[in-house]
Amino acid sequence: MTVNTAASETRYTTLADQLPSFISSTLLQCKRLPSLPAAALRVLNVARTADATCSDYAKAIEHDPALTARVMSVANSVHYLRTAQPSHTCFDATQRLGLDVTLATVLSFCLFEDDHDAHSRARFWQRAITAAAAASYLAKQLCPHQSGSIFTTALLQDIGILALQKAYPADADLLYADDRSSHQHIIQVEKRYFGCDHTLVGAWLMAKWGAHDELINAIYHSHGSLETDDMAAVCLRMSGPIADAWLSANPSQALADVLRQWRTLPTFNNWAVDGLLAHLQQTLPPLSNALGLSAPCGVDSLALLQNAQQLLFEHTLSLSARLDAQYKARETLLNDYAKLEQRSRIDPLTKLANRAWLEEQLRERFHLCLTTKRTMSVVFIDLDHFKVLNDQYGHQAGDRVLTHFGKTLTSLIRSGDVAGRYGGEEFLVILPDEDADSAKCFAERITRRLQERPMARVDQKPVYVSVSIGVACLNDGGFGNEQELIDAADQSMYFTKRSGRGGVSVYGH
Numbered sequence: 256m257t258v259n260t261a262a263s264e265t266r267y268t269t270l271a272d273q274l275p276s277f278i279s280s281t282l283l284q285c286k287r288l289p290s291l292p293a294a295a296l297r298v299l300n301v302a303r304t305a306d307a308t309c310s311d312y313a314k315a316i317e318h319d320p321a322l323t324a325r326v327m328s329v330a331n332s333v334h335y336l337r338t339a340q341p342s343h344t345c346f347d348a349t350q351r352l353g354l355d356v357t358l359a360t361v362l363s364f365c366l367f368e369d370d371h372d373a374h375s376r377a378r379f380w381q382r383a384i385t386a387a388a389a390a391s392y393l394a395k396q397l398c399p400h401q402s403g404s405i406f407t408t409a410l411l412q413d414i415g416i417l418a419l420q421k422a423y424p425a426d427a428d429l430l431y432a433d434d435r436s437s438h439q440h441i442i443q444v445e446k447r448y449f450g451c452d453h454t455l456v457g458a459w460l461m462a463k464w465g466a467h468d469e470l471i472n473a474i475y476h477s478h479g480s481l482e483t484d485d486m487a488a489v490c491l492r493m494s495g496p497i498a499d500a501w502l503s504a505n506p507s508q509a510l511a512d513v514l515r516q517w518r519t520l521p522t523f524n525n526w527a528v529d530g531l532l533a534h535l536q537q538t539l540p541p542l543s544n545a546l547g548l549s550a551p552c553g554v555d556s557l558a559l560l561q562n563a564q565q566l567l568f569e570h571t572l573s574l575s576a577r578l579d580a581q582y583k584a585r586e587t588l589l590n591d592y593a594k595l596e597q598r599s600r601i602d603p604l605t606k607l608a609n610r611a612w613l614e615e616q617l618r619e620r621f622h623l624c625l626t627t628k629r630t631m632s633v634v635f636i637d638l639d640h641f642k643v644l645n646d647q648y649g650h651q652a653g654d655r656v657l658t659h660f661g662k663t664l665t666s667l668i669r670s671g672d673v674a675g676r677y678g679g680e681e682f683l684v685i686l687p688d689e690d691a692d693s694a695k696c697f698a699e700r701i702t703r704r705l706q707e708r709p710m711a712r713v714d715q716k717p718v719y720v721s722v723s724i725g726v727a728c729l730n731d732g733g734f735g736n737e738q739e740l741i742d743a744a745d746q747s748m749y750f751t752k753r754s755g756r757g758g759v760s761v762y763g764h
């Protein structure tokens with residue numbers, strides 16, 4: 256069959272451009288590829304017209320006895336018969352089936368007759384009818400007015416596989432023979448093997464046969480995302496995985512896996528899994544029979560659902576146990592991180608801020624003072640003759656003095672001040688908002704405290720130390736950065752040292 260309207264021609268050309276040329280040329284020459292009988296072509300032509308009626312369909316079909324018999328047999332099957340009288344005419348049958356199911360029936364009969372002999376093609380067909388039954392059930396819940404057309408689309412969604420099987424029978428035996436291959440795996444292998452997957456081949460084939468655009472597009476996008484507002488697309492895209500689960504060697508596990516993936520989808524709550532499974536169980540045998548196919552193995556839908564739910568429950572339990580463990584691990588990590596961060600700021604001997612943290616604090620506060628026009632002072636403290644002390648009492652006594660001096664500083668500062676160890680026996684205190692006079696008072700308090708209290712005891716004897724202190728206030732120099740402020744305090748401290756130690760000097764005063 257060739258494409259016959261301008262729009263169909265464009266659609267066909269676009270798909271042909273995407274299809275690797277070796278595939279299209281093989282398919283075009285493939286004698287094994289089914290060609291549609293005249294009656295099916297007439298039905299497709301009718302399907303393309305916007306105002307087609309059942310009577311148009313019936314007229315297109317009724318001259319072909321085999322087709323008519325098939326359409327009537329589907330219309331009279333348990334699936335469609337329900338309480339009505341059996342159809343006796345092609346017109347009755349098309350009316351009962353609706354346009355879309357009639358189209359699907361005609362196409363399936365023409366395309367796949369005798370194919371169910373081969374194992375892999377039987378499998379293909381079982382997936383097709385299971386998906387079609389699932390899709391139409393879902394559509395009745397989610398988008399009832401489209402349920403007929405979705406049945407057709409789901410039935411034909413994998414027609415590209417059939418085309419590839421016909422065109423490359425030897426390769427297809429390798430690609431499609433293994434029932435355990437997931438659909439996702441099949442898609443990947445097809446892409447590797449043919450450079451495209453069966454959705455493109457299927458859409459191309461349908462375009463070539465002149466099927467209507469909606470059907471072509473739906474087949475082309477049948478593996479698309481479920482997160483879409485297009486309910487018809489959702490029904491179609493769910494139908495394949497449901498069919499795979501139903502036909503798998505371990506349906507409970509497969510169904511549980513599928514349900515787990517879908518649980519967060521907004522549409523998931525709008526249909527009942529048990530209703531779907533019961534529908535499949537009830538529908539598949541008569542539907543297969545009507546379409547002349549071998550029915551998929553029967554599955555106890557109730558047991559299937561119970562097992563799948565049990566598996567889901569177990570999965571949820573193990574997931575929440577894993578989440579608990581992850582939460583605890585995260586807490587431990589955060590604690591460790593907090594400890595590490597704290598450690599990276601603290602001088603281990605004196606428990607005061609270390610030099611890096613002091614400098615960072617000073618940098619921040621320096622800029623804050625500049626932008627908010629506030630002031631601050633820095634107090635630089637150096638223990639006097641500390642080498643002598645170490646030499647006289649030992650290094651450990653020196654450490655005890657440093658530790659005790661750290662505590663003394665901590666007891667003298669106010670909240671908001673930062674005291675730290677700048678180096679060996681050098682300390683620095685940042686006094687936010689303090690001018691030089693206040694900072695000097697603070698420094699003198701330190702010297703007085705050291706005169707009053709020993710910083711260690713060695714052999715029961717008190718060890719007193721003195722300090723040389725330099726003070727620098729932001730107000731007292733055009734300091735360009737925090738380091739210049741520290742240098743000024745350091746210089747003042749050296750001035751104290753040179754002046755005899757044990758005192759306080761203020762920069763610029």
Ligand SMILES: Nc1nc2c(ncn2[C@@H]2O[C@H](COP(=O)(O)OP(=O)(O)OP(=O)(O)O)[C@@H](O)[C@H]2O)c(=O)[nH]1
Nearest residue numbers: 637638639640641642643645650651653654679680
């Ligand atoms: N016990 C102990 N001693 C330290 C520590 N860090 C530095 N020192 C010692 O402190 C002494 C500092 O000596 P100097 O720089 O000569 O200064 P000083 O002896 O205090 O003399 P002036 O500063 O001039 O009064 C050195 O002997 C260092 O080994 C420490 O963590 N523990």
